Amino acid sequence: MFACLKGKRHQNNQTIFRKNGGALLEELVAFCDGRSNPIRHFSAEELLRATNYYANNQIIVQDAGYLLYEGSLKERPIFVKQYVTNFPGPWSEHFAYRDIVIGLQMSAHKNVLKVIGCCLETQKPSVVYEFTGKQILSQRIFATNVESVLPLKCRLRIAVDLANAVTYLHTAFSRPVVHRDIKCSNILLDHNNVPKLIDFGLCISIPQGQSHVEDAVLGRMGYSAPEYTVSGYLTEKADVYSFGILLLELLSGRRPTDVIMVHNVLHDDDQHRVEIFSKVVDPRISIEEEQLQDLATLFARCTCDDGVKRPAMIEVAKELKRILQSCL
Template identity: 35%
Template sequence: MGYCCVCKEGFRGNPYLSHPDLGCKDINECDDGKHRCSRRCHNVEGNYTCSCPPGYRGDGYIDGSGCKFPFMEISLGISVAFLFVFTFVSTLCWGHKQRSLKQLRKKYFEQNGGNYMLQQMYQQQGHTDRAKIFSEDELRTATNNFDENRILGRGGQGTVYEGILPDNTHVAIKKSRIGGDPRQIKDFINEVAVLSQINHRNVVKLFGCCLETEVPLLVYEYVDNGTLLEHIDPLKNEHPLSWEIRLRIAVETAEAISYLHSAAAIPIIHRDIKSANILLDHNHRAKVSDFGASRLVPLDETQVTTVVQGTLGYLDPEYLLTGQLNEKSDVYSFGVVLVELVTGNKAVDFNKPEQRNLAMHFASSLKEDNLWEILDKRVLHQKNEEQLKEVAFLARKCIRVNGEERPTMKEVAMELEGLISMKKHPWGKREDMMSEECEYLLGHVADGYGNASASTSTVYDSIQREVAFEIEDGR
């Protein structure tokens, strides 16, 4: 019927006593283990609280979120910081690399005569086909960073890659192996300037060059049907070119070389005429290529002294001995190409000891009157025997050891053109028609009754003797 005393929650003792030591006293839950803290416990009057150590996250209670170390947040923070530092350092390195690359390209550009090239281009502003200076990035993009699969061929002068410009123009990009000799820079730039203006159908067109690399890169038109050597060699091509196509290729090549010697602004000696440097398009039209070894010859000079350079089997023996380069050196090389066309053999063949050097073997065979034994049987037939014989005699003239005894390329081209004209208009084989044509061309000086005068007959007889002499001489 009275009252009952109890201690408050969190206290323990005698609730009927008011003395602090004997009455209700606070319970330390942290000491007796009667708490729900996962890490740290803090006793308070009548209760307790939980907390987490520094660096941990949570409320500290076992039945709550507890205490967890923030691995994800720290990892993310470290990653973001590392990424920021990496980006910053990479940007600095990229900027330094770009500045170094820009300086290196500028150095190469000046070393390769870029300033002189710009001066030449400025002087050629009236020419629409002047050479273009490509950037290295443009050509790397065109060749897929000079991919091995884009290689068209390798030679003594360098590697040629197939490229596609932004306007979808197919080009052949030549990466030269020859180092930049400061003494040859001016000659190289002159050559580029001259070749860029050449618009001959049988000379591979030079679009431009890149001067930002250690050695200049040349950009030519792309010719898609391989080289003449590939079409002549029976091991590489099962279907040989017909004699008509071979003769036309010879004429086109001779015209191109004659143009370089005689009609170019500054005469050019190719110095590496060979069947591997004569490209064929899809119509088997000839294109003379690879001017890496060519030399410009000033109009007031007939020959230049150079380090001997060329290809074994095509190299002019006189040039090899003296080092004196002139137009007749190209004539000799072209003569070897003619020999390849009529025999179907390679200029040098180590598998055939008896004709290891084709030019020497050919000259020896003609001297022994064994012409028909060495001619290519795949194209030899009764209708073209005379043409083959004429071309063989012309080739013999071209490969004479003494350069002064060789004809000029202009004379060679005219003789070859004459052979094609003779086939189209075989008036030379008909004596009666020749007589009528000659009389007509000479004006047919006659009296009032239609009788030819004595002077006309005399001139006509002399022409007949001259024609007969030229045919017997192989011309």
């Protein structure tokens, strides 16, 4: 592992480097079935200078477990993710390693923020990403100025891209990987409004030959599937549920707390679902009746309380693509 981490290390950081390097290697071996990928190593000093010593005005995303900073390295714009060192829970040590490992494997996908390298000299590793632009999806859909309003076609393209990325996570590896933290604040938009997933810290793989995995309940409440919230029981269908909530958030332009309330009303009144859904959709976007019905139906299927009845993410992606094509 150390041989594939390129870069010099300050003598005082050797102990931390060895600890983080060993843990990262374990994650790589576990996730990649014994194969590991080279990753560039940056020194702690390099990232301090790149982010102006982690200045507050450089923060782009502030999440419960990490801060994402804008920076510049050798005149090249970058992002640097710094994990919160006092995040509670015995499992928190593994978030950073898992994020780096799965982020590396997912970096080839156009809707994932590409990992450039990492720093293992800090108490928790830091991750360095390509720079794609500073727009956060959650901020764009909540924007009040007319110029920033995303039209329906753009929102559907974003939904299709994200559905494809989650489908890739579920199907591209030897074992399915469940994201379990799909939300608008974990997504950046580039200058063409192409979405980029930026966090894989809570991902968990389903063991070989098993249909599910059980784990501690993590992630934002309201986005989590009922069966996971109650029992810690996880399948890929948990991500489908979270994606359904994100889709409603994307189409309504409402904040998460409002979206959860709307979700409850929609499920309590099946007979008037389309009518209620029409009142929920962002009034600033134009949508036809057939598209409204199709999206209301898809949302209901994704967020069904019975996980078995939810569609697979590949089905969700195909249906969203069909609805998008009806707009073109």
